[in-house]
Amino acid sequence: MEEQVKTLQSWIDRAQSICFFTGAGVSTESGIPDFRSQNGLYKKNLSFVDVVSRPYFERDPNQFWPLFKEIFRIKLLHEYKPNKGHEFIAELESRGKQVRVITQNIDGLHQEAGNKYVYEIHGTIKYAHCPKCKTRYDAAHMNANAVPKCQIISKNKQPCDTILKPNVVLFGDSIHQFEEAIQSALSSDLFIVLGSSLEVTPINQIPLLVQRKGTIPMVIINLSATYYDDMFDLVIREPIGATLSSL
Template sequence: MTEEIKRLSQLIKQSQRIVFFGGAGVSTESQIPDFRSDDGLYGDKQAKRYPYPPETMLSHSFFEQHTKEFFEYYFDKMVYPDAKPNPAHIALAKLEQMGKLSAVITQNIDGLHQMAGSRRVCELHGSVHRNFCINCGKKYNLSQMLEQKDAGVPRCSCGGIIKPDVVLYEEPLDNDVMAGAISYIMAADLMIVGGTSLAVYPAAGLLQYYQGKELVLINKTQTPYDRRASLVIRDNIGQVMEQALSLLD
């Protein structure tokens, strides 16, 4: 047990309004690739498999102009229906049950926080589990979408295209979700940031609203906020959170 994890456990113990802000690294232990590592979505190994870069294929204009190709890429790279919550998701759900965690703010779209038991989750970039017809607004879950995976373009009973409720490039973040996230962050007495390089804006800019003293960063690589943090841990977030919680018993 490292001194950093003991320090994290102590910070958790003395806090009552913890907010966790997480990115793709939270889900890598659930076998969901991240974005910016060598094996990630934007890495050379993956990028060469498609004729366009990920930023293009996951854009609103590409969805409108090349809908079939969008869904081919989307189902291949963004949807992991067999993924299960890992120790990080489980630890955060426990913290909420203990009355210490106010909210999880996530950039992920996989729904694993809710699957682990977290109830207050701000999904900045939406969720693959929510889908809607762009024509009539009828809602569809992920299972219903997967049933149409081989059809090319998922279509509603009215004939309209079903769009995943995820934020694509060129689309704004949801104002209500952002407002909720800001509210939680401003009231927090401890901010734990994990599994994110804090390079994606406007999501990363949410940290400017944190007014507390203690900022904890758990990430394998450096972030722009490292100097501001009171504790930086370079390790797997699931292992770190699991060990920190074990010291609370």
Template sequence: MRSTLEICTSLIAESKDIVVLTGAGISTESGIKDFRSKTGVYQLAPEYILSLDYFFRHPKEFYQFAIENLHHPDAIPNSGHEILARWEEAGKVKHIITQNIDGLHQKAGSKNIIEFHGTMKTASCLNCGKKYSAEEMVSRMQTIEKFYVCSHCNPKREKEQYIKPDVVLFGDAGEWFSIEGFNTILHHIAKADCLLVLGTSLKVTPFSTFPQYRGRGVPIIIINKGDTPYDHQEETYVIQDSIGKTLLQIEKKLNER
């Protein structure tokens, strides 16, 4: 009887349109703490501190927390990120839809990425739209008292020109949280001939609903150290192990074919 790893290798070998869903579990292998595990950064309620309401009421404290916990300029992609980039270059992986805001997929060389929860790499003025890099914001924090107020526009109310990180906060709506955004994502998933789920518990909506939109009979491969609501569905293959290690094993088997 074939092992789950061998079945997954065959499925990936046969697939030409893989859509990948990634969560915090792929980035923990690059040393980035995850969000909700027992050792994650959100021992305090994330719904409170990472909310639009908290951002407007306490912009300084918000930025101190965000830069300390969500900005990881020195993190480097791990073998999981690198293999996905190679598979994209080879034409197998067509899209990566990620919950992560760390930019590691891009650093690894992947190009077709939907950052569903946005990115920490940039911040934008809520009034004029001017973009600031995370590095600029760190520099502003060190040199300007009201660093979170845009220097390029002059509306009547100061809060209208706050500079907000380009991440989706609680109570917020990102660019993909629109009818057009959802339709684009669901179109990619409906076309896929395999879904590869990496490092996400698939418990946070609406991201958790995406696998439901795959075509009939399309397999799901889940590599995640915890359980997901999809683990016991038909055509679902689950490996509860390290993502980097597992993808390296699959890549090795693919290269031996």
């Protein structure tokens, strides 16, 4: 791995604009599980896709919320902190690099570490909003109520009382900031994938677009092989924190 790290270091040193594409492998080092693998959490014979879907939320929001909060461990959000991977990316920005982060993660740890330009393609777990009046609520409100509802008082002195929708992109929703993420990737000097299997569409098309441009060095750091490894200029199958700490 030593030679690979030296190569990566030289590319980072030369690059002024770096785009990171991050997946679950970045957050697992903070103790956050890969939610898709948590089959034991689901009840009523529902799969992950069944529960975390817009149709299920719209059909039965009272049943949706307890399962959603259990899957995503809402009560534990305050315990999750940025790890060495998040901190490395944030430090590059603090030292003057133009850093953009495209993330599949919903935990907000890139912002907590200090990155300013983060495209949360799948939204964020830290907030929910009222579908009716669009008022935003934080995790404390979600935790304080089994089924969180809007507390805004209307002109007729009645509470809105609409059940909130999480700011996570559910199955059936449109993903966020996709065009902006593509432009950031294509305008970078270096494109680095961290901890993603690149199996989720349509965002796994972003590395393909970068490769098609043909002028941007591409790196992937992921413990397991991916279907797209062949299109990267540098492939490192090591823990993210340990790899970035060695730079």
